[in-house]
Amino acid sequence: MSISSVKNLADHQDKIVTLKGWIYNIRSSKAIHFLEVRDGSGLCQCIVAADEVSEGVFEAAGSLKQESSLEITGKVVKDDRSIGGYELHATDLKVIQIAENYPITPKDHGVEFLMENRHLWLRSQRQWAAMQVRNTIQFAIHQFFQKEGFIQMDAPIFTGNAAEGTTTLFETDYFDEKAYLTQSGQLYAEAMAMAHGKVYTFGPTFRAEKSKTRRHLTEFWMIEPEMAFYDLEMNMDLAESMLQFIVQTVLDENESELEILERDTTYLEKAANEKFIRISYSDAVEQLKSKETAELLDQMEVDRKEELKEIQKEEKEIKKEHGSAKKWRKAQIDQRIKEINARVDQIEEDLRNIPVWKESAANFKWGNDFGGSDETILTMQYDTPLMIHRYPAEVKAFYMKRDPENEKLALALDVLAPEGYGEIIGGSEREDSLDVLQARIEEHDLPEDLFNWYLDLRKFGTVPHSGYGLGLERTVAWICGLQHVRETIPFPRMLGRLRP
RNA sequence: UCCUCGGUAGCUCAGUGGCAGAGCAAUCGGCUGUUAACCGAUCGGUCGUUGGUUCGAAUCCAACCCGGGGAGCCA
Numbered sequence: 001m002s003i004s005s006v007k008n009l010a011d012h013q014d015k016i017v018t019l020k021g022w023i024y025n026i027r028s029s030k031a032i033h034f035l036e037v038r039d040g041s042g043l044c045q046c047i048v049a050a051d052e053v054s055e056g057v058f059e060a061a062g063s064l065k066q067e068s069s070l071e072i073t074g075k076v077v078k079d080d081r082s083i084g085g086y087e088l089h090a091t092d093l094k095v096i097q098i099a100e101n102y103p104i105t106p107k108d109h110g111v112e113f114l115m116e117n118r119h120l121w122l123r124s125q126r127q128w129a130a131m132q133v134r135n136t137i138q139f140a141i142h143q144f145f146q147k148e149g150f151i152q153m154d155a156p157i158f159t160g161n162a163a164e165g166t167t168t169l170f171e172t173d174y175f176d177e178k179a180y181l182t183q184s185g186q187l188y189a190e191a192m193a194m195a196h197g198k199v200y201t202f203g204p205t206f207r208a209e210k211s212k213t214r215r216h217l218t219e220f221w222m223i224e225p226e227m228a229f230y231d232l233e234m235n236m237d238l239a240e241s242m243l244q245f246i247v248q249t250v251l252d253e254n255e256s257e258l259e260i261l262e263r264d265t266t267y268l269e270k271a272a273n274e275k276f277i278r279i280s281y282s283d284a285v286e287q288l289k290s291k292e293t294a295e296l297l298d299q300m301e302v303d304r305k306e307e308l309k310e311i312q313k314e315e316k317e318i319k320k321e322h323g324s325a326k327k328w329r330k331a332q333i334d335q336r337i338k339e340i341n342a343r344v345d346q347i348e349e350d351l352r353n354i355p356v357w358k359e360s361a362a363n364f365k366w367g368n369d370f371g372g373s374d375e376t377i378l379t380m381q382y383d384t385p386l387m388i389h390r391y392p393a394e395v396k397a398f399y400m401k402r403d404p405e406n407e408k409l410a411l412a413l414d415v416l417a418p419e420g421y422g423e424i425i426g427g428s429e430r431e432d433s434l435d436v437l438q439a440r441i442e443e444h445d446l447p448e449d450l451f452n453w454y455l456d457l458r459k460f461g462t463v464p465h466s467g468y469g470l471g472l473e474r475t476v477a478w479i480c481g482l483q484h485v486r487e488t489i490p491f492p493r494m495l496g497r498l499r500p
Numbered sequence: 501u502c503c504u505c506g507g508u509a510g511c512u513c514a515g516u517g518g519c520a521g522a523g524c525a526a527u528c529g530g531c532u533g534u535u536a537a538c539c540g541a542u543c544g545g546u547c548g549u550u551g552g553u554u555c556g557a558a559u560c561c562a563a564c565c566c567g568g569g570g571a572g573c574c575a
Contacts, residue, residue, distance in 0.1 A: 024502045027534045045535080066525090101510075105535040108512050112567050167573065184575095209573050210501080222575060250524050338513075345505075349569070352504085372571080423575065445528070471575025485575095495569080 006042035009076050009086040018073040019044065019088065021063050022123070023099070025106055030180025033061045035090075036083075037072060037249055043125065044254075045071050046088040057093050066105070067123070069096040084256075094457075101378045108338075115486065119500045122490060129257035132486055133250055134476045139250035140224055141202065144242050150198040150225060157204065162449040168208040173459075181206035186467060187454050188397075189226035190430060193465055194457055200225040212495050214370075214484040215422055217473060219493035226467035232411040232429045235466035237426055239415055240276050242470070243385060248272040250479055263481040267418050270383045278387040282411070284370070284378055288361040293377060297358045301351065308347045311340045369395040375423065385424075386416045398440040400428040401464075413468065421478035427468020434458035 004017035028034070031050035038045055043483030048061040064070065074090035081087075103113075104120055113119045121127055142152070156171070158179045169180040185201040192199045205222040225238065247268050250258070258265060279287070287293060315337060357373040364374065369391070379386050390403055393410040403409035415425035431437045437458055441448050448455075476488035486492040492499065 025536075027537050029531055029534075029537090031532050032534080034537085036535085047533080049532080051532095079533095081535080101526060103510065103525090105511060105525050108536090110512070110568085113508095113511065115567095200511055205575075207574070211571095211573065212568085213570065217575075220575065341513095345569090349504080353570085368575095426575065469575060483520075 004076075005038075006039050006044040006084070008041075009044060009088075010074045011082065013078055013086070014089065016073065016075055017088070017366075018071055020071050021069070023066055023068045023070065024125075025066065026064055028062060029288070033058070033064075033065065035061065035072070037070070038123070038128075038148060040188075043083055044086065044088055045082040046074065046090050048090045048093065055091055055094065057090070059092055060095050063098060064095065064426045066102040067099040067120075069099070070094060071096065074249060081222065082166070102456055115492075116500075118491060125260050127487065129254075129260040130476065130480050130482060131490065132257045133254050133480050134472075134488060136250050137246055137472070137476055137479065138202075140246045141242070143249075144245045145198075145200045145225065148198070148238075150200050150227075151196050153185075153189065153192045153196075153199045153201055153205060155182065155188040155201045155224075157182050161447070170206050170208045183207055184222070184467065184469060185224050186226065189224050189467060190457055190465065192468070193226040193228045194461070194463075195312075197229075198225070201461045207277070210495055214424065215372075215474060215477075217485055217489065217492055217494050218291050220485070220489070221472040222471045223470040223472060224467060228431075228463050228465045229455070230466040231388065231464055232413060232466060235427060235429060235468060236278065236389065236413055237466055239413070239427065239470075240385075240387070243276075243415070243475075244272050247477070247479060260479075261480050267383055268479065271385055274384050276385045276387050276415075277382045277468065278389065281388055281391045282366065284388050287381070288364045288374055288377065291359055293381075294358060294382065297361070297377070299356055301354045304347050304350050304354070308344065308351075312344060315340050354492075367392045367394065372422065375416050376420050378398075379418050379420060379422075383418060385418060387413060388416065398444045398446065399430050399437070402436075403467050404437050411466075415468075417474070417478040419478070419481075421474060423471075424474045425468050425476060426468050427466065429464065429466040432458060432462045432464055434462065 004012055004019060006019065006021075006315035009017070019037055019039050021037045024036040024038045024043055026033065026035050030222065033048040033050060035046040035402045036044050038044075048058060050058050053061075071094040072088065072090055073087040073092040077089050078085060103117055104118070104124060124130065145152070156176060159182050160177075160179060167183055169183055172179050172181065182203075183205060185203060185205075189199055189201050201222070201224045203221065204219055206219055207216075208218065209216070225242075227234070227238070230238070231269060251272060251305055252266065258268075318336060353373065357377060360371060360373055361377055370378070370388075378388075389411045390406075391412040391414075392408060393400065393402055394408075396410040400410040400412050403411055413425070413427050414423050416420070416422060417424045431440065434455060437455060438448070441451055441455075464487050473485040473488040476483050480488065482488060485492060486497075
């Protein structure tokens with residue numbers, strides 16, 4: 001007999017093993033209990049049959065409730081009826097604790113309730129799978145950069161200046177001096193790149209913006225590589241091969257987790273294997289204003305209206321059926337009506353939005369930054385991540401190098417994930433000339449004395465260099481196919497959410 | 501800050517001016533292979549808060565509180 005984990009059950013077929021874990025769900029008949037046991041590595045159905053265990057053990061099994069903790073011993077049996085293909089035929093069972101009534105039942109719950117119970121919600125299958133994938137992504141990022149000869153550096157979290165851009169930062173008291181929580185480690189990474197050549201940060205980032213969307217957190221994790229002697233093209237190549245490595249690693253290592261998440265991997269396969277689309281900002285603007293885009297949106301509107309009609313018709317029909325339906329069918333109908341209502345809400349929002357999107361795209365002015373809808377429209381037209389480069393300098397940060405072929409452009413780069421997941425990478429080639437950088441700092445009304453150390457990097461052996469920032473949570477959301485970044489981090493910090 | 505949708509049992513929801521409802525969970529009973537098991541019973545309510553209209557308010561009106569989605573900003 002040995003202690004085993006659910007993940008390794010296949011290696012112990014027909015052997016007696018002991019699992020330690022928690023009850024995920026339990027179903028009972030008179031002489032047989034089905035225990036779904038989770039042990040942190042996976043889920044396993046355990047069979048406790050009255051004629052195979054002592055009376056005491058059988059009764060103990062019947063007393064178990066959701067999330068009760070236990071040790072269970074039995075024979076590993078291959079059975080296709082069970083989740084994972086293996087089940088445990090119990091011979092013995094030790095209850096560690098009978099859990100109190102567990103709030104997260106096997107039925108549906110609302111977001112607010114689940115967020116209030118985030119500390120427990122993390123035990124649920126989908127949340128468990130998302131955290132497993134997050135871990136794979138984190139480790140893959142380290143593997144990628146380490147094999148490419150980068151060293152990891154840690155940038156400070158307290159910073160003395162609120163400068164750089166327009167974003168609102170969290171202010172704290174630093175021994176009677178104002179300090180801000182970092183919004184980026186980039187400037188520090190540039191300094192380290194001049195010492196080590198290729199570096200990357202992997203740390204928390206804070207933004208005090210009052211953004212209430214599925215893409216925003218106030219505290220999130222960002223990976224920022226910074227490389228000496230890299231131009232914009234090399235920067236884009238690096239971003240592409242990094243993302244492909246991450247996606248391929250998840251596809252290789254998290255097949256079962258992606259299945260739990262019901263993730264369609266078609267686009268992930270494409271992202272891992274096909275070259276990313278690269279277009280310039282100016283071409284993207286042309287595309288937004290094109291006839292094709294207008295037609296695409298018109299078609300989308302027609303499709304949504306058609307779908308709305310169909311599901312409303314379905315709702316009418318099943319509501320008619322409801323009166324005379326049997327109990328189980330009634331439950332089925334109620335469930336379907338709930339789904340239809342949610343979809344109707346979504347379609348109605350789309351129908352409100354599409355005309356706005358259409359107008360915003362058609363009347364887009366060269367020089368503006370893309371809004372969320374513009375990004376969505378652009379990514380809708382491709383299957384792989386989309387790299388947009390050379391943005392108008394005016395909408396980008398002061399440290400970005402201008403395009404030598406067009407002063408109005410910054411050598412910037414954004415990567416938009418497919419399927420509407422939006423911007424996951426923002427980066428650029430950095431301005432490496434002391435004079436130009438000083439002028440930019442003045443233009444942006446930034447306090448030069450705070451940037452003296454940064455300007456030193458351009459005085460002592462300045463070189464062309466580039467880098468970017470990858471948003472971890474948005475990447476996890478995209479790869480897992482999650483609707484909201486709050487499910488990509490164990491304890492999300494967002495507007496109105498500080499606990500648990 | 502603005503736009504928009506919502507708040508009814510522990511949970512998910514129905515109820516649009518006239519007795520407060522269903523499913524799940526919990527408790528008890530039944531059922532030998534269940535997959536969100538099933539069947540029967542029991543338990544369960546400050547209808548977000550305050551004020552107003554009305555013979556009568558979960559339902560209508562106003563203000564406020566809380567939450568979802570979006571805009572701006574961005575990873």
